[in-house]
Amino acid sequence: xxxxxxxxxxxxxxxxxxxxxxxxxxxxxxxxxxxxxxxxxxxxxxxxxxxxxxxxxxxxxxxxxxxxxxxxxxxxxxxxxxxxxxxxxxxxxxxxxxxxxxxxxxxxxxxxxxxxxxxxxxxxxxxxxxxxxxxxxxxxxxxxxxxxxxxxxxxxxxxxxxxxxxxxxxxxxxxxxxxxxxxxxxxxxxxxxxxxxxxxxxxxxxxxxxxxxxxxxxxxxxxxxxxxxxxxxxxx
Numbered sequence: 001x002x003x004x005x006x007x008x009x010x011x012x013x014x015x016x017x018x019x020x021x022x023x024x025x026x027x028x029x030x031x032x033x034x035x036x037x038x039x040x041x042x043x044x045x046x047x048x049x050x051x052x053x054x055x056x057x058x059x060x061x062x063x064x065x066x067x068x069x070x071x072x073x074x075x076x077x078x079x080x081x082x083x084x085x086x087x088x089x090x091x092x093x094x095x096x097x098x099x100x101x102x103x104x105x106x107x108x109x110x111x112x113x114x115x116x117x118x119x120x121x122x123x124x125x126x127x128x129x130x131x132x133x134x135x136x137x138x139x140x141x142x143x144x145x146x147x148x149x150x151x152x153x154x155x156x157x158x159x160x161x162x163x164x165x166x167x168x169x170x171x172x173x174x175x176x177x178x179x180x181x182x183x184x185x186x187x188x189x190x191x192x193x194x195x196x197x198x199x200x201x202x203x204x205x206x207x208x209x210x211x212x213x214x215x216x217x218x219x220x221x222x223x224x225x226x227x228x229x230x231x232x233x234x235x236x
Contacts (some may be wrong), residue, residue: 002057004182005138009069012052012097012134013043015128022126035115042069042119046097048129053094053182054135056202063105064090064201067176069178070160070169077097078164079212080201088152089143089204094179094199095131097124098187098211124196132157132198139202148204154234156210160190 023101025031030062031039059067064227071226083183101124136155143153165177166216167190174186177199192199203209215225 002020002055005023005135007052007054007131007134008052009047009052012127012130014123016043018130019122019126019133023122033196035119038115039119041116042123045104045116046101049098049100049125050124051098051100051172052095052127052131053098054093054131054138055176055177055179055182055184056091056093056139058134059090059092059176059201061085061087061090063176066171067201068165070166073145073166073168073189075164075216076216076219076231077216080158080163080215083158083203083205083210083212084201086209087203087205088148088209089139089155089198089202091139091202092177092197092200093132093135093139093157093202094174094177094182094184094192094197095128095135096184096192096194097127098183098196099183099194101197108193109159125215128168128196128198132159132200136202139157140204143204152206153204153210154210155202155204156199156230156234157198157202159198162173164216168199170199173201207231210234 027224061084067080101120105117105121105124136157140153140155142148158165160173161167170186170190179199183191187193210231
């Protein structure tokens, strides 16, 4: 099954605390008073300009290894192949908040509205990540509707560029998914346009399907350590 999924901008709007957390601010009350109007303006611009859309296409388990192999540049030992082997359902996906937000960010910096531009960039980045989560929820609902037990339909997104999956893997992913249908393109450096876009594979399974010990060699260079939070989220 292949489907285009559109979201209202308000649904793709990330929680304020998530935007601030990604900027290293864990207590919204400590936000400087002069920043509050700029942050409110950034959220307002996002809801005005964003056109969130995603593309999801089911993937047979046997198709994934060739896509994941990419150009042979992945880390030699990574968690994703074993996670996929345990999966109850797979789908490739791509999503974007659209062109208009990125254009406005550039205009704001040109206009010397640096604070609003920076915060709109942060909001749009968090919104792109939120689209991954929204599509994961959508795919989970589809698995359950198709007869998969809800306990085996806990879905997480996995993307090239993380956990040892080299970013050049996007070339085979794009060749298979063809997200140009929703306006997402890949340049020779494997950078997506619009810039605030995401892509990867949705993996459905039990909470244990997604469990791994983050002690791979590449884990030492990871600055986000999001895997623990993600694994905890599907256990809840």
